[in-house]
Amino acid sequence: MRIGELSRRSGVSVPTIKYYVRERMLPEGERTAANQVSYSEEHLRRLRLIRGLIDVGGLPVSTVREVLAEIDRPDPSTRRAVITAHKGLAVPTGGSTDRLREDAWHVVESVFAERGWTHDEDNPGVPALVEVLARLRLLDQDGFVDRIGRYAEAAELIAEVDIDFLSSRADATDAVESAVLGTVLGDVAIAALRRIAQQEMFNRSSRKDC
Amino acid sequence: MRIGELSRRSGVSVPTIKYYVRERMLPEGERTAANQVSYSEEHLRRLRLIRGLIDVGGLPVSTVREVLAEIDRPDPSTRRAVITAHKGLAVPTGGSTDRLREDAWHVVESVFAERGWTHDEDNPGVPALVEVLARLRLLDQDGFVDRIGRYAEAAELIAEVDIDFLSSRADATDAVESAVLGTVLGDVAIAALRRIAQQEMFNRSSRKDC
Numbered sequence: 001m002r003i004g005e006l007s008r009r010s011g012v013s014v015p016t017i018k019y020y021v022r023e024r025m026l027p028e029g030e031r032t033a034a035n036q037v038s039y040s041e042e043h044l045r046r047l048r049l050i051r052g053l054i055d056v057g058g059l060p061v062s063t064v065r066e067v068l069a070e071i072d073r074p075d076p077s078t079r080r081a082v083i084t085a086h087k088g089l090a091v092p093t094g095g096s097t098d099r100l101r102e103d104a105w106h107v108v109e110s111v112f113a114e115r116g117w118t119h120d121e122d123n124p125g126v127p128a129l130v131e132v133l134a135r136l137r138l139l140d141q142d143g144f145v146d147r148i149g150r151y152a153e154a155a156e157l158i159a160e161v162d163i164d165f166l167s168s169r170a171d172a173t174d175a176v177e178s179a180v181l182g183t184v185l186g187d188v189a190i191a192a193l194r195r196i197a198q199q200e201m202f203n204r205s206s207r208k209d210c
Numbered sequence: 211m212r213i214g215e216l217s218r219r220s221g222v223s224v225p226t227i228k229y230y231v232r233e234r235m236l237p238e239g240e241r242t243a244a245n246q247v248s249y250s251e252e253h254l255r256r257l258r259l260i261r262g263l264i265d266v267g268g269l270p271v272s273t274v275r276e277v278l279a280e281i282d283r284p285d286p287s288t289r290r291a292v293i294t295a296h297k298g299l300a301v302p303t304g305g306s307t308d309r310l311r312e313d314a315w316h317v318v319e320s321v322f323a324e325r326g327w328t329h330d331e332d333n334p335g336v337p338a339l340v341e342v343l344a345r346l347r348l349l350d351q352d353g354f355v356d357r358i359g360r361y362a363e364a365a366e367l368i369a370e371v372d373i374d375f376l377s378s379r380a381d382a383t384d385a386v387e388s389a390v391l392g393t394v395l396g397d398v399a400i401a402a403l404r405r406i407a408q409q410e411m412f413n414r415s416s417r418k419d420c
Contacts, residue, residue, distance in 0.1 A: 011305055016286045045349070051305050052345045058268065079412065086405045091398060095261050117410045124419055125405035130397045135262045139255070141391055143378075151396070152403050154367040159407035161360045163415055165353060181351055186361070187404070188301060189342045191397045193362050195296045195335035197369035198393070202289065205373055207283050 003029070007103050010047040011119040017047065023061075025050060045196035047100045049177070057184035071176050077167055086124045096134035104133035107145050111152050158190060173178045213239070216249045220257040227257065233271075235260060235278050259387070267394035269298045281386050288376055291386035295393040296334045306344035314343035317355050323364050368400060 007014045020026040026046050029037035046068075053059045053067065068074070096104075108129055114121055120126070131149075144185045165172045166179055217224045230236040236256050239247035256278075263269045263277065280286070280294045306314075318339055322329055331338070339358075346354045378390055 021412050031371075048345075048348055052349060054343055054344050055320075081288075082408060082412070089401055089405060091266055091402075095258070095265055101217055108335060113407075113412075117406065118413065122410055123409050124408050125402035125409075129399055129402035129406070132266055132395050132402065134389060135258075135266055136395060137261060138258055139387075139391060141388060143375060143388070147375055147392075147396075148399065150401075151368060151400055152369045152407070154364040154371075155400060155403035155407045156411070157364040157367070158361060158404050159411045160407055161364075162359050162404075163411040165357060165417060168353075169301070177349075178351060178353070181346060181349060182354060182357075183405075183408070185342050185346055186354075186357075187397075187401045188299070189339055189358065190361055190365060190400065190404070191300075191340065192335035192339040193301055193358075193365035194368050194372075194397070194400070195299060195393075196322075196327060196333050197329075197362070197365045198292060198372055199330055199333050199335075200325075201366070201369045201373040202292070203328065205377060208292070 001039050001044075003037065003039060006043060010044055010051070012047050012051060020050060023065060025061075033135075044093055052181065053184055056188055057088065058188075059184060063088050065125050067180050071180065076176040078179050080177045081179045082166075082183060083122070083179040088184055089128050091128040091153045096131065096138050100137050101130055101132040103137065104130045106112065107133055107148060111148055114149055115156065123183075126177070141168055148157070158186075211249050211254075213247065213249060216253060216257070220254055222257050223262060225296060230257070230260060233270075241353070247248050260393075263394055267298065268398075269394060273298050277390050281390065285298055285387040288385045288389050291389045292376075292393060293332075295390040298394055299334050299338050301338040301341045306341065306348050308346040311340055313347065314340045317343055317358060321358050324359055324360055325366065368396075372396065387415055401417065 001009070003014055004018060006012075006149070007017060011018075012020075016027065021028055026043060029039040029043065032038045050064055050068070053064045054061065057060065059067070066087065067081070067084050070081050109119075111117075133145065136142075163184055165182065166175055211219070213224055216222075217227060220227075222230075227235060227236065231238055236253060239249040249273050255266065260274055260278070263274045275293050277291070290377065294384045318336065319329075321327075343355065343358070346352075347352070372392055375392065376385055379388065
């Protein structure tokens with residue numbers, strides 16, 4: 001197909017498609033004549049992957065570029081892809097103080113101990129969690145700390161589902177793409193389900209009060 | 211304190227503080243002399259709230275403005291605040307087709323039926339979940355659908371923690387602020403815990419394979 005059709009079918013503008021090609025996020029089309037470049041269903045699929053990660057997952061373009069590079073490696077690794085997908089969780093530090101982060105770190109350690117989790121410095125979840133707890137402490141939301149242990153229990157349920165699913169994928173490239181999409185779009189699905197469930201629990205407890 | 215000290219202590223630049231005042235997200239300081247305006251600890255606290263929602267929660271400024279208006283109402287309502295905080299979950303639609311969204315909607319309905327959840331059209335979680343499922347179907351990630359029921363179970367656990375906590379807050383203004391922070395920063399905490407738990411489950415299943 002021509003670039004116009006690719007744009008129409010993907011919903012991505014022609015200048016943006018050209019930008020993705022320049023950034024090597026999308027392979028070049030095949031030159032079929034002096035002034036004509038042809039794109040395939042694979043190009044369409046790749047554009048849908050990029051837009052899903054950006055529009056729905058909220059990843060910045062720079063992280064999408066890294067994730068795609070991982071998917072395109074000749075030796076794809078699910079483990080590495082999950083780690084790359086995890087980078088999408090960038091939480092800026094600096095809004096709280098060292099002292100508050102140190103306190104938050106002790107909370108995180110006690111949650112790890114309670115669940116028997118091994119400590120891994122490289123997981124971007126750790127600094128993100130520390131920062132969230134430090135910021136909440138700064139805003140006098142000390143009660144939030146008590147919820148973390150129970151959130152961790154729910155997170156373990158979710159992670160079991162995730163890993164069960166990935167273990168069932170035979171093809172490595174498929175597994176890498178599924179890992180990335182499941183992590184990034186999965187976060188949005190979980191946040192959506194949490195809102196729906198919150199409202200449900202809220203309605204149930206209001207009915208009890210009547 | 212003067213605006214310079216407010217800027218230093220909050221980590222927010224002077225032009226940004228002035229912007230928040232113009233946008234009525236931050237009350238004006240008290241004019242103590244012709245050329246001097248004084249800010250209080252309440253201003254500092256409000257700036258920390260704004261930055262927490264933007265930096266950590268990833269909310270756009272326009273949503274933060276709506277959330278603050280809810281917090282500042284003379285008759286604060288936790289229910290309304292939760293609904294406002296939910297607006298932060300904006301997922302653009304249009305990247306998939308009507309047909310795919312219709313299929314996704316059937317999946318969502320079956321999850322609701324399974325959990326005995328009441329259907330509420332106004333909850334922004336519903337269109338967000340439908341869009342995530344439609345996008346994943348577009349990318350041939352049909353297996354993801356099977357995970358939704360188990361994610362919903364975990365989301366219910368999380369929502370129970372959230373509602374338990376909110377019910378324990380006596381002061382309405384406090385409860386509103388806690389609801390907003392718990393929802394927005396809570397999402398980030400859960401995403402962080404999910405990543406940590408994924409890695410833990412991944413390591414455990416790799417050890418089993420040896």
